[in-house]
Amino acid sequence: MRHSITMEINGFSETKEVDSHRSLLDFLRDDLGLTGAKEGCNEGECGACVVLLDGKPVNSCMMLAVEADGCEIKTIEGLGHKDKLHPIQRAFLKHSAVQCGFCTPGMILCSLGLLAENSDPTEEEVRIALAGNLCRCTGYKQIVEAVLDAAAEMREVS
Ligand code: FES
Ligand code: FES
Structure with a gap:
C-alpha cells in the first residue's frame, strides 16, 4: 500500500509517496539521495x-518512513558543508576521530543529540550516549x- 508522507528534512519540506513497509533509511538514501546515513x-x-x-537520535533502519510523517529530520547533509563545518565535525577532524568514515555520520548526529540536551557532558555520559x-x-x-x-567550543559561543 502507498502513502503520501510529508517531512521537514534539513529545513526543507518534502512530500513523497512511499510503500508502507519502506524503512526511513531506504527512503532517505534511495528516494531522496541522502546517502550520509549508512546501512x-x-x-x-x-x-x-x-x-x-525531532531532535532525538533514531536508528533509521528500524523505523518505517510512514512513522516519520509530519516529523523534522536532520541528516548529516544538513549539518555543515566543507567550507563551514559544524563544531562537532571540526572536532572530529582535529582529533583524527574519522578513519574509514562509515560510522561518522551516526556518531556526529548522536553527539549532536546529546549536546542539545546536555551541553557539558562527562566522558562517561558521552560514552553512554554513543554506546x-x-x-x-x-x-x-x-x-x-x-x-x-566540541561541547566546550559550543558552550563558549553560546
Ligand atoms: S544500520 Fe541501523 S543500526 Fe545498524
Ligand atoms: S571510522 Fe571506520 S567505522 Fe568508525
Missing part, C-alpha cells in the same frame, strides 16, 4: 544509520575526546 547491520545494532528525528554506535577503526578514544572538545 550497516540493518537491525538496530550499529548506529551507522542514525538521524535526528549504540559501533566503530571498527578508531578505538573510540578520539571520538570521545572530539565530542568533549
Whole structure:
C-alpha cells in the first residue's frame, strides 16, 4: 500500500509517496539521495544509520518512513558543508576521530543529540550516549575526546 508522507528534512519540506513497509533509511538514501546515513547491520545494532528525528537520535533502519510523517529530520547533509563545518565535525577532524568514515555520520548526529540536551557532558555520559554506535577503526578514544572538545567550543559561543 502507498502513502503520501510529508517531512521537514534539513529545513526543507518534502512530500513523497512511499510503500508502507519502506524503512526511513531506504527512503532517505534511495528516494531522496541522502546517502550520509549508512546501512550497516540493518537491525538496530550499529548506529551507522542514525538521524535526528525531532531532535532525538533514531536508528533509521528500524523505523518505517510512514512513522516519520509530519516529523523534522536532520541528516548529516544538513549539518555543515566543507567550507563551514559544524563544531562537532571540526572536532572530529582535529582529533583524527574519522578513519574509514562509515560510522561518522551516526556518531556526529548522536553527539549532536546529546549536546542539545546536555551541553557539558562527562566522558562517561558521552560514552553512554554513543554506546549504540559501533566503530571498527578508531578505538573510540578520539571520538570521545572530539565530542568533549566540541561541547566546550559550543558552550563558549553560546
Ligand atoms: S544500520 Fe541501523 S543500526 Fe545498524
Ligand atoms: S571510522 Fe571506520 S567505522 Fe568508525
